Amino acid sequence: MSQNFKRNISLTGAEEFTNIKLGDPVRxxxxxxxxxxxxxxxxxxxxxxxxxxxxxxxxxxxxxxxxxxxxxxxxxxxxxxxxxxxxxxxxxxxSTTDKIGADMFKKWSVEELSHLSDYELNKFGRLVEPLVLRPGSLHYESISWDDAYKLIADELKKLDSPDEAIFYTSGRSSNEAAFLYGTFARAFGTNNMPDCSNMCHESSGVALGETLGIGKGSTVLEDLYEAEVIIIAGQNPGTNHPRMLSALEKCKNNGGKIISINPLEESGLVNFKNPQHLSGVIGSGVDMADVHLPVNINQDIPLIKLILKKLAILDSVDKSVFDHVFIEKYTSGYDTLIADLMQYDEKDLLKRTGVDESAINKTVALLRHSSKIIICWAMGLTQHKNGVENIREFVNLLLLKGALGKPGAGTCPVRGHSNVQGDRSVGIQHFVDKDMNARIEKYMHFTPPSEQGLDVVESMQAMHNGKAKAFLCLGGNFLMAASDTKYTAEALQNCNLTVQISTKLNRTHLVTGKTGIILPTLGRSEKDEQNGKRRYFTVENSMGKISQSKGVLKPASDNVRSEPQIIAELADAYFENHPLDWKAMGEDYEIIRNYIDLVAKGFEDTAKKSEGHGYYLPNNVRNLDFSMLPKGKAQLTINKLPEHVLAPDELMLMTIRSHDQFNTTIYGLDDRYRGVYNERRVVFMNQKDMDARGLKKLDVVNLTSTYDGIVRKANKFLIIPYKIPTGNIAAYFPETNLLVPYNHFAKRSNTPISKSVRVRVYKKESNPVAID
Known part of the structure; x- marks a missing residue:
């Protein structure tokens, strides 16, 4: 077969509309x-x-x-x-009872499958046997576990350098699987361990590390019940973290106030009907946000600067608005910050935000005498060029109010997938932790690599230019999660080998290297038994608590294996002589947990302490210990205003989720909270922007983005008039990831700019001309 063979894969799937129905947004x-x-x-x-x-x-x-x-x-x-x-x-x-294996792939080529939508691909069911897509083939075929391991091991041994391999991790993996995977990568000889946090909360980790000394939030769940004010910025809890609404309800019942900062007014922050309470079943529910600030996309820094300046002016009169005792004892940079705030023109800041000043004044009034303040945020703050600065500016507010290290106060980055924070805690990271490396060498008896590895963006570039040739995925749907879908696809197709450890079919299984391998694994809900003994995993929630997870359902197939077992058996097939007993770790997770306790920071007696409620990892902010930072104090920071220069015909696009999806997994085609049914190919636009472009409801449009002279296109979307600030539009990902340039990302965190993409909107029959 020719070395130039290339599979003709659709990156978008079906672009046909699916009979859209519209209703009013649910309140x-x-x-x-x-x-x-x-x-x-x-x-x-x-x-x-x-x-x-x-x-x-x-x-x-x-x-x-x-x-x-x-x-x-x-x-x-x-x-x-x-x-x-x-x-x-x-x-x-x-846990669907639908299953697929080699028989299904005999009927469907990867090219044919690629013309289906992501929703249709997901609906095929559970993967129940190892599969291989051989060079020059269009059909996956069955392969034994041992042959799959041998094939992967042989390909890895062909690499000229360990750094030609990339080990990607999704947040759904357990602590045990992630730790073992990271150990395998390091033993193999590379720190190329990109993970899904690079694409979402990496900006949070960098900002919190710089200002507070730890890349995690400081609150526990009970803090939300006691808060006087909770600010929810760039986050949609009603769709993405619905159980959070119960905590917000308790805050409201205790007299707390909620401030929503988001270009869109989301249903979960309008009213919540708790189905476990009578008022949520037959009553009117609980009104949530006391103030909604519909800020322009990525104008959060001007908004917070304006709020801080107004608070600072009030504080200059009576010195009671800011917590000066806290500021003096625990922070550095106060005078510089106040001087910087005073140089900004309030009218200019207000104009940038697009928010009515009366709503900002109401916010200032709520914050003025409150000291128990929690700030919650998600991708709406992190996925911008200035994502790190966005979070640092919000941290300034907490530090000035002394709202850290006490009940009812603190930082609360709301993480996405259920163990993405645990993956990082046990060592899935592309950067080097010298202390962790020393512990690995001491307790695991091999020397880990000391050179920094590649994050997601850098991995895409390395695969694209041929410097990386093997790509291994522990869960996830890398192609559709990453920015710049076409570029990412080309990068994956440049590899000699791509390996997916997966439960369900997704588009990354279709866009592979010359050889593609699928290794089917257990789901979180399934029993994991070894010799009749039920095994368990541990996970870390978004507030740093470690607890156990024990599946209860019969596995989809006897031929499906757990993630630790797959990793251990693959490592055993690769290494001829190694100080670690890989197979033993794949059989007995207690061995893995013992190593985690010895190597990962903060873990202790996990087997026992993770029972029941579980236990919290150490958190310096809760103890107001900033000794690891300059001068031993938390850092107040100076953050510049965002720089967005839009051409007259450009709009600012933010990618969003529908109510029928989680990350890249599409459960259905409805978004009932926004009143959209049976369709995903839509663009939400302010009526004034529609009128200016001669667009009408349900007109068919194409979208383009132009960066560095390159025009990226996403075709065939329906326009929906919606309550969103003028100059801003929203559309679902992953359908619009095509428009996000791979080489534009947040400074210092490399998080893609998925929430602030400059785009043009054209009627389908138009012929767009590139303008940079």
Whole structure:
């Protein structure tokens, strides 16, 4: 077969519309409709008995952790329904009774499959046997586990350098799997360990590390109940972390106030109907946000600077607005920050935000006498060129108010996938931790590499230019999660080998290297047994607590293996002589946990302490210990205003999720909170911007973005008039990831600019001309 053979793969799948239906945006979240939707998905995919049995064990102390988001479980849990609609959908999706193997791939070539939508690909069912796509072939075929391991090991041995291999990790993996995977990569000889946090909360980690000394949040769940004010910025809890609404409800019932900062007004922050309370079933629910600030996309820094300047002026009168005792004792940079704030013109800041000044003044009034303040945020702050600075500016507010290290106050980055924070805690990182390396050498008896590895953006570039030739994926859908879909696809196709450890089919399985391998693995909800003994994993929630997770369902197939077992057996096939007993670790997870306790920072007696409620990892901010920072103090920082220069015909695009998806997994085609049904190829636009372009409701348009003289296109979308600030538009990812340039990302974190992309909108028949 010719070395120039290339599979003709569609990156977008079907672009045909699916009979859209529109309704009014829903003004309240959850309620009995949410319960109905959750059960509908479960019953359809799993059957009634299997579905109910699993739901009763999800997020319970003797059950398994939800495979969806990383929101923490309360100490006092509902024994009936400690889950949300999206968690139930994730469970149904993972535990479907539909199955696929080599027989299905005999009928479908990868080229044919690529013309299906991401939703259709996901619906095929669980992968239940190892598969290989050989060079020059268009069809996956069956392969034994041993032959798959040997093939991978042989390809890895052909590399000229360990740094020609990339080991990517998704946040769904357990601590045990992630630690073993990272150990294999280091033993192999590389720190090329990009992970999904590079694409989402890396900006948070960098900003929090620079200002507070730890790249994690400082709050625990109970803090939200006690807060006087909770600011929710660039986050949509009603869709992405619905169980968070219960915590916000408790805050409201205790007299707390909620401030929403987001270009879109989202249903979950308008009204919440808790289906576990009578008022949420037959009543009117609880109104959530006391103030909504519909800020222009990525104009959060001007907004916070304006709020801080107004607070500083008030403080100059009576010195009671800012916590000067806290500032003096725990912070550095106060005088410089205040001087910098005073140089800004308030009218200019206000204009940049696009927010009505009365709403800002109301916000200032709520913050003026409050000291128990929590700031929650997600991708709406992190995925910009100035993503790190965005978070640093919000940290300034907390430091000036003394809102750290006490109940009801602190930082709360709301993580996405259910163990993405745990992956990093156990060592999935491309950068070098010299102390961790020393512990690896001491306790695991091999010398890990000391050169920094590649993050996601750097890995894409290395594969694209031929410097990386093998790409291994522990979970995830890398192609659709990464920016610049066409560029990413070309990068993957340049590899000699791509390996996916997966539960379900996705588009990354179709866009492979010369050889593609799929290794099917257990889902979070499935029993993991060895010699009749039930094994468990540990995971870390978004607030730093380690707890156990024990699957309860019968596995999809006897031929499916756990992630630690797959990694261990692959490592055993690769290494001829190595000080670690890889197979033993794949059989007995206690060996892995013992190594985690010795090597990973903060882990201690995990096997015992992770039982029941679990235990928290150390957090210096909770103890107000900033000794690791300059002058031993938290850092107040100077952050520049964002620089966005749009051409007259450009708009600012933010990518968003629908209510029927989690990350790149599409559960359905509805977004009922926004009133969109049976369609994903839509663009939300202000009516004034539509009028200026001669566009009408449901006109078909193409989108382009132009960066560095390169025009990127996303074709065939329907225009929907929506309440969004003028000059701003929103559309779903991954459909619009095509428009996000791979080489534009946040400074210092390399997080893609998926929430602030300059675009043009054209009627489909138009012929766009590139203008940089």
């Amino acid at each position: 309240d979240a959850a309620g009995m409709l949410g319960v109905k939707e959750a059960l509908k998905h479960g019953f359809k995919e799993m059957g009634v008995l299997r579905s109910m049995g699993a739901l009763l064990k999800m997020n319970q102390k003797d059950g398994f952790d939800c495979p969806s988001c990383a929101w923490p479980d309360p100490e006092k849990r509902s024994s009936v329904a400690e889950y949300c609609e999206n968690g139930a959908k994730a469970l149904a999706d993972e």
